[in-house]
Structure formats: C-alpha cells, structure tokens
Amino acid sequence: MSNLNLISEYKSFGGKLGFYSHHSSTCNAEMRFAVYQPPQATQKPVPILYFLSGLTCTEENFMAKAGGVQRLAAEYGLILVAPDTSPRNTGIAGEDDNWDFGIGAGFYVDATEEPWCKNYQMYSYVVQELPALITANFPTQPEKQGIFGHSMGGHGALVCALRNPELYKSVSAFAPITTPMRCPWGQKAFSGYLGKNQESWRDYDASELVKKVGYHSSILIDQGTADKFLAEQQLMPEVFEQACADVNQPLKLRYQEGYDHSYYFIASFIEDHIRHHALALLMTAVFIYLNPTFLF
Numbered sequence: 001m002s003n004l005n006l007i008s009e010y011k012s013f014g015g016k017l018g019f020y021s022h023h024s025s026t027c028n029a030e031m032r033f034a035v036y037q038p039p040q041a042t043q044k045p046v047p048i049l050y051f052l053s054g055l056t057c058t059e060e061n062f063m064a065k066a067g068g069v070q071r072l073a074a075e076y077g078l079i080l081v082a083p084d085t086s087p088r089n090t091g092i093a094g095e096d097d098n099w100d101f102g103i104g105a106g107f108y109v110d111a112t113e114e115p116w117c118k119n120y121q122m123y124s125y126v127v128q129e130l131p132a133l134i135t136a137n138f139p140t141q142p143e144k145q146g147i148f149g150h151s152m153g154g155h156g157a158l159v160c161a162l163r164n165p166e167l168y169k170s171v172s173a174f175a176p177i178t179t180p181m182r183c184p185w186g187q188k189a190f191s192g193y194l195g196k197n198q199e200s201w202r203d204y205d206a207s208e209l210v211k212k213v214g215y216h217s218s219i220l221i222d223q224g225t226a227d228k229f230l231a232e233q234q235l236m237p238e239v240f241e242q243a244c245a246d247v248n249q250p251l252k253l254r255y256q257e258g259y260d261h262s263y264y265f266i267a268s269f270i271e272d273h274i275r276h277h278a279l280a281l282l283m284t285a286v287f288i289y290l291n292p293t294f295l296f
C-alpha cells in the first residue's frame, strides 16, 4: 500500500474494515480515514461510497454506530470510505477550543483565511486527494462513486455532489445543514475559514448551488422531526426544498416522526440510503439482470 499506514484491521461480514493514516499534501498534515472492503472486492473492482460525518466525529463514528452498515455494503458489494472531519494537531493556536470550529469541524471547505488555510482544505481533500489515494490502493471502480453524510457531513456531501455531478453518481444525506450561510454553525465556520465576504460562501451552500447547477438524479434526504438542531434552525431543510422546487430538482425529503439527530436515527434509515446509492452505482448490473438479452 503506497503512502498508507494501516492502524488496525477487523474482519466484518466476510469483508474487512481498516483504519488508515497518511500524510496529506492537500492538508499539510497527517489525515485518517476508514475503509470497509466487502467480500466481492477480493474478486473484482467495486463501486465506492463515501460517507462524511458531522461535527465532533472522527473516521470511526460511522463505521461503529451506523447500524451494521458493513452488512449492507457486503450485500451490495460497495467499498465504504469515511474520512476524518478535519486535520488534527496542526499546531494552529486554539484549534481545539470549540466543538463546532477547528478540530472535528472542517466543514468540507477549502479555507482561505489565516491561520486555517494552510491545513483546512477539506473540500479538495475529499474530492481530489482521497479518491486518488483510494483508487491507487483499493480494488475500486473509480468512475462509480457516490457520496452521503450526516449534518455537517450532509452539507459536505451535497456540496461535493452538486459541484461535481460528473464525479458522483448519487448523493443522499441525513439531517444535513442545507444552508450554512443562513445558520449559526455555518456562519461561524464560514466567517473563520472563508472570511467576511459572503459571496465566497455561496460556493459551499447547497441551497444556493442547487439553483445554479442542479443535479442529474434525485437527491434523498431524511430528517428527524424531534431533532433539536432542526428546532434550533441549524439545518433548515425547508430552504433546500424550496430551492429544489424553484429549479425542478428532484428531491425526496422524508420527515421521520420522532427521530432525533443521533446515530440511532442514521441506523434506522441506513438501508434505504445504501439502496439509493446501490441503484445508481450498480445500475449496469441491475439493467442486465432485468434485461438479460442485453448481453447477447
């Protein structure tokens, strides 16, 4: 494995889950991520599904708490990749002072402001450096990528997909921050990472982006009605819903009665999200299954 340190590895549902670190030239720091390889990956290259986690998370939360997502990845034959949510231990003064800014809160943007710009390049890391590393080191079909995420990571997934529809065949989110420009978390993060000029914020705001660029297929979002961050106006799914409606962007926004913001909520609906991505990423296989004469 070039340039990768394997930290730990576990057999899981016939495949393997590995935790890795490497030097990121994009973030000028050591970065960590987790990869689940389904059993099919020992036989042939498989599609890749990226999951971006939320505030305070590491590369481990999703793999440990998403309700046995490895079983589903093994069933559908998908490689799962979960990066950490920011660089760590960069030496930037105060990087660990806040739970919603700095470490654990990279917000999937390329920072332009000092002192963050040297290391906090999470957008380029997720869209460029990490996929190149994954493709070089794991048996993947790089032209078949999907992306999803939770909360801050839901915002990240929507932004990555909307800005790069050719790279991501599918996108979905759990309780995403849909308009960081308009919510307290996003305003704090964008002021610090991108500066005061709000024009530059639009490129990282899904509700602004969707009106400009659209996306080639339907977007799936699940949102719990008992989510305290929904009540605190951090997520604002209604703004994204209106933006999608304005440009006829297909969106399946499902309000899930009584669910909160936790990984218990994610675990409850993870299967639907995996299926949403599998449909797009394994489309050729499904097509052949439904139309076997295609082969002859």
Ligand SMILES: N[C@@H](CCC(=O)N[C@@H](CSC=O)C(=O)NCC(=O)O)C(=O)O
Pocket (backbone or CB within 6 Å): 053, 054, 055, 056, 057, 061, 065, 099, 150, 151, 152, 153, 261, 262, 263
């Ligand atoms: N410390 C915070 C709560 C932090 C929190 O709830 N983080 C969420 C993501 S929130 C949006 O990005 C999370 O996924 N936490 C990890 C977990 O394993 O649950 C507070 O005091 O409210």
